[in-house]
Amino acid sequence: MERFDYLAVGVVTHDLLPAGGHTIGGTVSFSSRTAVALGCRTAVVTTAGPDCDLAAALPGIPAHCVPAGHTTTFQNIYTPQGRQQYLHATAGQITAAHIPAGWDRTPIVHLAPLANDVHPAIINLFSNSMVGITPQGWMRAWDDTGRVFPCDFALAAATFPLAAAVIISEADLPDAATLQHFRQAARLLVMTQGPAGCTLFFGDETRHIPAPATTEVESTGAGDIFATGFLIRLHQTGGNPWDAARFANEIAAQSVTQASLAGKIQCLAAYHQSISPHPATQANPV
Known part of the structure; x- marks a missing residue:
């Protein structure tokens, strides 16, 4: 049986383009390729329709795909008032029954819902893993037109305490009350803040970790890349969140200097190669 270091669970998406057609998206698309670039043996559990080109x-990443009638499809419309997101199709929900035998013992597990596509109870399957959650997909609802809007994650108090880290973008927090609720529920809450870095809430301590200055070319996927780096480094250091945050800030900052996903991954792989001789920075977590 093949063994892995990093397991990403969530949907691969089709993101509609203004000029027509689509590009491939989804947290697992970015996180899995980042984990590979950082030296981890990586696998994905996802669900998608027959029109999705998983290859x-x-x-090169082993993937268990739950067949679905449709691939989860998003459209982002940008207006002077900000971004409006629409959900045009959903692939379904991944549950514990969909995890292949033995994959539940992967050391690092990243639960990455985007449209309520990962059942929260799945976390109970990974009692022997270090689990990280990027919960944005549990904080979204949509109307009959597909218009996406924020909603409460009612199961946060039951789910977040089982995770080693919960990582959320400041932009995805609808209000201060949600932040406070998540702080109380999570053992370690990480709030990413784009070029400003991140703020960590760990026990009674709150600490801001600034990001290195960089020239931004394209920021798509930076949050997913941050989360992956954070979880890998958290595991490597035996649970040091401050070092994990500094490392995650560094690789996210490097990723935004590249326009394409391929360029981002190549940049991260080169960075990993440059630091790998130092024992404290070995990226293979097991």
């Missing part, structure tokens, strides 16, 4: 989305 292109997850090149």
Whole structure:
């Protein structure tokens, strides 16, 4: 049985383009390729329709795909008032029954819902793993037109305490009350803040970790890359969140200097190669 270091669970998406057609998206697309670039043996559990090219989305990465009638499809419309997101199709929900035998013992597990596509109870399957959650997909609802809007994650108090880290973008927090609720529920809450870095809430301590200055070219996927780096480094250091945050800030900052996903991954792989001789920075977590 093949063994892995990092397991990403969530949907591969089709993101509609303004000029027509689509590009491949989804947290697992970015996180799995980042984990590979950082030296981890990586696998993905996802669900998608027959129109999804998983070989292109997850090149060379073992993936267990739950067949679905449709691939989860998003459209982002940008207006002077900000971004409006629409959900045009959903692939379904991944549950504990969909995890292949033995994959539940992967050392690092990243639960990455985007449209309520990962059942929260799945976390109970990974009692022997270090689990990280990027919960944005549990904080979204949509109306009959597909218009996406924020909603409460009612199961946060039951789910977050089982995770080693919960990582959320400041932009995805609808209000201060949600932040406070998540702080109380999570053992370690990480709030990413784009070029400003991140703020960590760990026990009674709150600490801001600034990001290195960089020239931003394309920021798509930076949050997913941050989360992956954070979880890998957290595991490597035996649970040091401050070192994990500094490392995650560094690789996220490097990723935004590249326009394409391929360029981002190549940049991260080169960075990993440059630091790998130092014992404290070995990226293979097991």
